[in-house]
Amino acid sequence: MAIAKAERLMNLALCLLNTARPLSKRELRDSIEAYIEVSSEDAFNRTFERDKDDLRELGMVIETVESLDGEVGYLARRDLNRLPPVTLDAAEAAALGLVARVWQQARLAGAASGALQKLRAAGVPMVDAEGDHYSALEPRVPAGDAAFEPLMIACRDRRVVTFDYRKSNAATPEVRQVEPWALECWHGNWYLAGHDRGRRAQRVFRLSRIVGRVRSRSGEFTAEVPDQVAVREGVAAFAGEHATAQARIRLRAGAGYPLRARATRFLSRGVEWDELEIPYGHGLDAWLAEFGPDVLVLAPAELRADVLERLRAVAAG
Template sequence: MAIAKAERLMNLALCLMNTRRPVSKRELRASIEAYHEVTSDDAFNRMFERDKDDLRELGLVIDTVESLDGEFGYLARSDRNRLPDIALDPEEAAALSLAAKVWQQARLAEAASGALQKLRAAGVPYEDASSALEPRIPAPEPAFEALMVATRERRAVAFDYRKANAVRPEPRLVEPWALECWRGHWYLAGYDRDREDVRVFRLSRISGKVRARGAAAAAVPDHVDVREAVARWAGEGATAATARIRLRHESGYPLRARALSTAAVDSEWDELEIPYGHGLDAWLAEFGPDVVVVAPEELRAEVVDRLRAVAKG
């Protein structure tokens, strides 16, 4: 939602909620500055009806009252727009506090902290459980906030994306569906308009700014499981295709965790059999000299090419 429209809706809501009598459209037009710029009566009427419908969709209860002279007035009664008191026991309050502390970065950290302060001010019982456990979900990628907003507002976005096996980024036009943190990295699932198919994007591979490109058009599935999609894309759980790698002792624990089998080779190396899926070459390259690909040969060549590209860069 554009800032100008959000401000106009807020002013309209304040006018309707802070009056003791129904207010006519004529009075609202004179009171709200954003409506002053609309010179046509028809244009104002259409804008006002849209704004009123938007506020109702957001949950504001607006009464329409007809006066003796036939003019309609509008009013948002405080007793019909008041939320019920929140009642949380100490355990529920502690769980809520713990959840609010999860976010370290992005705009969510400030929002979560503000919500906790309001609950405490309202007298909700509070017990700090962070001494026992205090999880963290980092969101350091510059693209995170823009994609979070686009996902919430269902807006298509354009960005430059470097695939795991590419040296340079390519432009993408995507209708975002969902964000999820998986194995310490953030991923976006969405519909790629240029490729006309579902795609998963790792946020750390997005370069430059994320740019809005109007409303999204493709239907969003009832359930978008980004974690399952990323796991399938990376070969997690695959049984038909496997790769054999050698891994130095006391290194590569994420690889060891997904190994189908592990055998000692000598005093320095272990040999592992792991699921082989798309993107495995990029992951293996991250371990540098601690990993050597034994088979298949195409995976070995992909890892070598990637390491050479990094060395040249």
């Protein structure tokens, strides 16, 4: 919303809230500077009706009252527009605090911090899920990817986006045109789910693989947006989370901690290499290739071949 419009709506709301009697459109036009500057009566009427509808859409209760002489007046009674006291339980306060921290590296960091301060000033305890006040060790959800904010806005506004995307086994990025549905953080990385127009199918994109600027434009979506977008399930399928077997790998000591967290069994621990088993499912080859020389696939043979093929494709580029 433009600053000029936001200021005009705020002034209209204040006039309607602070009057003891209904105010006519003429009185409102004479009281609000932005309306005084409107050149014609028709233009004012159109602007006022839009502003009134916008305030009602935001939840404001505006009454329309007809006087004895037939003139229509407007007011917003405080008792109908007063919010109840804000009360949050421990889990809700913890979730709200964590959401605010998503913005710690984004443009709304100041607004999120200010909102938390207002809640604390109102007596809302900002505690963690265990009921303890936050200490120096606080949960954090990183949002440092440059693509995060423009994609979040595109998801909210239902705007088609275009970006350059580099797959794990590709040396150069490809242009993708996507109808964005939802963002979700999984295993410390942000992912976008949406309809890939070029492939005419649902796809999941890791934000850290987006190269350059995200460009957005208006236009109708060509695919129906699901009622529930399963971002995490889609990522899990492509990352081997839905395992059908076990893979045996050799992992360089001190490296590959996400793989170690997935290990179902440690076969041996050495000075330079550790041998372990991890769940093997669709997409595991792409994930293992990201660790480069720190991972050696021992079995199964088809997984080893797939990882080598991806690494050779990157090296050839």
